[in-house]
Amino acid sequence: MPRFNPLLDNLATYPAVRLEELKAEVIASGKKLYDFSVGDPKEPTPSFVREALVGAVSDRCPYPTVAGRQGVRDAISAYYKRRFGVELDPATQIIPTAGSKEAVFHTPLLVIDPAASDKLVIAPDPGYPAYQRGALFAGGEFHAHILTGDYLFRPWELPEDLLRRCRMMWLNSPHNPSGAVSPLEHLERSVALAQEYDFLLINDETYADVYHTDPPHSLLQAGLDNVLVLHSLSKRSGMTGHRSGFLAGDPALIARLKRFRANPGCVPQDFVNAAAEVAWADDAHVAERRAAFGAKRQLFLDFFEEIGVDVVASEATIYLWLKAPDGMDDQDYAAALLDQGIVVSPGRIYGVAGGGIGYVRLALVPDMDQCREAIAHWRAQCT
Numbered sequence: 001m002p003r004f005n006p007l008l009d010n011l012a013t014y015p016a017v018r019l020e021e022l023k024a025e026v027i028a029s030g031k032k033l034y035d036f037s038v039g040d041p042k043e044p045t046p047s048f049v050r051e052a053l054v055g056a057v058s059d060r061c062p063y064p065t066v067a068g069r070q071g072v073r074d075a076i077s078a079y080y081k082r083r084f085g086v087e088l089d090p091a092t093q094i095i096p097t098a099g100s101k102e103a104v105f106h107t108p109l110l111v112i113d114p115a116a117s118d119k120l121v122i123a124p125d126p127g128y129p130a131y132q133r134g135a136l137f138a139g140g141e142f143h144a145h146i147l148t149g150d151y152l153f154r155p156w157e158l159p160e161d162l163l164r165r166c167r168m169m170w171l172n173s174p175h176n177p178s179g180a181v182s183p184l185e186h187l188e189r190s191v192a193l194a195q196e197y198d199f200l201l202i203n204d205e206t207y208a209d210v211y212h213t214d215p216p217h218s219l220l221q222a223g224l225d226n227v228l229v230l231h232s233l234s235k236r237s238g239m240t241g242h243r244s245g246f247l248a249g250d251p252a253l254i255a256r257l258k259r260f261r262a263n264p265g266c267v268p269q270d271f272v273n274a275a276a277e278v279a280w281a282d283d284a285h286v287a288e289r290r291a292a293f294g295a296k297r298q299l300f301l302d303f304f305e306e307i308g309v310d311v312v313a314s315e316a317t318i319y320l321w322l323k324a325p326d327g328m329d330d331q332d333y334a335a336a337l338l339d340q341g342i343v344v345s346p347g348r349i350y351g352v353a354g355g356g357i358g359y360v361r362l363a364l365v366p367d368m369d370q371c372r373e374a375i376a377h378w379r380a381q382c383t
């Protein structure tokens, strides 16, 4: 046997993989499943996006470039101006990525020096699991900052010692799993901190367009130096399988990222970039998707009010963050629901230092009819 990287054995099974295993057990027992676990909504990809992709598959698909097609960068730049009022130079401030997960995983490799004493990556806990994994595989140290209450990350409350050793900090507004959205003032304070302590500050803005009331701000509205943002078409445009997103921000960082990203070769295909170009250029389908998620959300908010389950944060994203009722443990609550065929994620699977305990995440992914059916089934179990 070859000798392996021990990190893989030291990390728990990736949460989404573990959930799939648990679901398979319930399906094998013959129960009908109402699946609110994995964040992969069932609404179809818009037909104009699919047509653009198919139309761009040529008789020979040459290697795509790290910089990506000019067209997609122009479309992203125009989107940023429309949505956030921020000008981005398509040549020096934008890099298309193969979804956002690979960029979450790869970006620490840009700044982490495994031999240095300051090799800390800081991220919210609970949080998207790849923040920790990318930091550790890059040879960095990881500090999970536990969120509670309103689930807003306030980096200026971190101890001085951690800030001095910080090379990179993840913000995630809107936040998975809680749906909390940081106000602009919090983003501005975070940027000031990144500039004072000279670390890379990056906001994962995967859910920036999936909101229910006020449109969330971008970190790039708060400042540019030391700052990057990460976006994705997965939830905005129903393109989880296409693997399409982008990194944008400080041109000095983007220039280094271009050099770095030539190494892993994780570059979106040209035909995916052609689909991304039309998706970023259109806002109407995004509004339709928001309305669909909003209708499902309202259905559940009414239901949770009726049965006395508290919904916390949950202002944006496709998730509702529920406090496990009657002082129940999140794992026990999720297990009790799973037993009835309703799959939600125990909050602790998004934590590495104890974040998320006592809460469960419900992803608004089934269609409206299935949501209604699931609620009727759930209600019947409560009475």
Ligand SMILES: Cc1ncc(COP(=O)(O)O)c(C=O)c1O
Binding pocket: 039, 098, 099, 100, 101, 102, 104, 128, 172, 175, 176, 204, 206, 231, 232, 233, 234, 240, 244, 245
């Ligand atoms: C906060 C966050 N970041 C990044 C991702 C990765 O998304 P994708 O790789 O599909 O763009 C997800 C997926 O659920 C997420 O929740």
